[in-house]
Amino acid sequence: MGTHVIKMPDIGEGIAEVELSQWHVKVGDLVVEDQVLADVMTDKAMVDIPSPVHGKVIALGGQPGEVMAVGSVLISIEVEGAGNLKESAAPAPAKEAPVAPKVEAVVESKPAAAAPRPAAVCQGPMVAREADERPLASPAVRKHALDLGIQLRLVRGTGPAGRVLHEDLDAYLAQGQSNASAPVAAAYAQRNDEEQIQVIGMRRKIAQRMQDATQRAAHFSYVEEIDVTAIEELRAHLNEKHGASRGKLTLLPFLVRALVVALRDFPQMNARYDDEAQVITRLGAVHVGVATQSDVGLMVPVVRHAEARSLWDCAAEISRLATAARNGKASRDELSGSTITLTSLGALGGIVSTPVLNLPEVAIVGVNKIVERPMVVKGQVVIRKMMNLSSSFDHRVVDGMDAALFIQAIRGLLEQPATLFVE
Known part of the structure; x- marks a missing residue:
């Protein structure tokens, strides 16, 4: 029998160290080739580390939450044959993780209520x-x-x-x-229990990014009310006519389309700001980050080249990316490179929100829930579907007047949906 040592791999992009997020095995487990051993977290995404061999786990090289250098010993596996271990490279037994660590990052999805139980x-x-x-x-x-x-x-x-x-x-x-x-x-029972949850993995990255964004950017928010009655009628009509063959449309692809059209007149919103180099980069390509809630925290998969997508193409891409993010399968490329972000909590969107910028972007558009309210239209009280856009901007590079005009442009496009498609 020999020992096969697996070292922390070089994940690329010049990354020198990564965070060990979660173990999927423990000392004593038998593993097979291609079985996922651990999850590690880079600055951009979660990465699975598979086993290249069959064998038995004899040592773990770190604890969840530990930052490990590329090339350091991740795990040691007992294998048949000589293995790849040199005597000087044997891992210290003290580095073994306990069989049942107190804090875990394992997330399990709740099964459907009607599903049969094994x-x-x-x-x-x-x-x-x-x-x-x-x-x-x-x-x-x-x-x-x-x-x-x-x-x-x-x-x-x-x-x-x-x-x-x-x-x-x-x-x-x-x-x-x-x-x-x-x-x-x-x-109604009295409770005195406590639970400590270590901030590691994706939750740590989210915390760092949110703190960084609020400390570095000069946030200001602007809220505008929008009558979405007409665009909701158009959406319902398109779903009735084409839903079976092309897929159902949510409001999100219409919002992405409105962003694309409005950015033609407000290119300063589709930009990234390098505050260290004091350089603003305006981009022609519109890569829309769509904030998505997953079991491990908020992720922002990117709809690339939204300016070149139809409603249904955009809808399909949003659905695909959201599913990948929620299942933890989104790649690093799919979670990076956005130029402006769209965030929505759907029916839970509340009345007003103050979204945090996704640095180095300079604008984020927040969507609140749709409610029916009595409104005065041409002197008559009528029921309309209303929705607020709560958006935030980096005041270091975006003026308040420009932000207001940008949101007003989006409002006009959504309230007169034919203008979304007039070139």
Whole structure:
């Protein structure tokens, strides 16, 4: 038997060190070729590290949250044959990570309510743990248990290393351990528990970028109300006529189109500002970042060359990128290079927001929710669909008047949707 050492790979782009975000294996696990061993985080994206060999994990080279240099020992695997380890390169046993680390970055998606549950889940309904013992579970599972009024320490985990899964919560309820009154009783029970969550991986990158943006840019926000009745009628008509063959349209591709048209008259908004070199770069290509919420945090996949896309092409690309981001499959290229950002929380968009710039961009357009309100039109009170745009700009390079005119131009395009397509 020999030892195969896997070192932190050179991911490119001149990156000298990366953050170890999450282990998918532990010491003692048997692994196969191409199995994902760990996730590492660069400045732009999460990267999977696969195994090039079959074997048994004998040492881990770091802890989640640790910043590791390219070329440092990531993991050691016992393999048949000689392996690739030189005696001087043996990793120190002290670097082994514990089998069950307290803080985890594992995120599991909640299964559909109607999905059948595997028979393997139907084990003993309850497991006894010490009162202070913290069972392994993802943040999503912990929230689900809290919503159901279930004490997680009482649930038998069927996942790796005894991890509690969504299916285990459902099995616990199905076995009659939590009757109809249990969630109500638990909701009023006194609680003294605490949970510490280490800020690592994507959450750390988001925190750093948001802090950097608010410290470096001179933010100012501008809010404008828009009547979207006409464009919503157009969207409904197009979906009825072409939805089955071309796909359904949301409001987002119309907003992207409005950005593209408005930027022809306001090129200073489609720019990046290098504040160290004191250089503003205006770009002809419109690469729209579409802020997307994922289980690991906010990500901004990029619709490239939006100026050259039709409504349906843009809609398909937004859908593809959003799915990739939510599944953690978006590449570094798909998460970088935007020139202006569009952010929306859909039905949760609220009335007003103050979005944070996606540096080095100088403008971000925020979309709030659509509401029906009585409005006065030509002396008559009518019900209209209204929506606010809450947008932020970098006042170091964008004047307030220009920002207002830019948003007013978008308003005009959306309220008279035919103008979106008039060249």
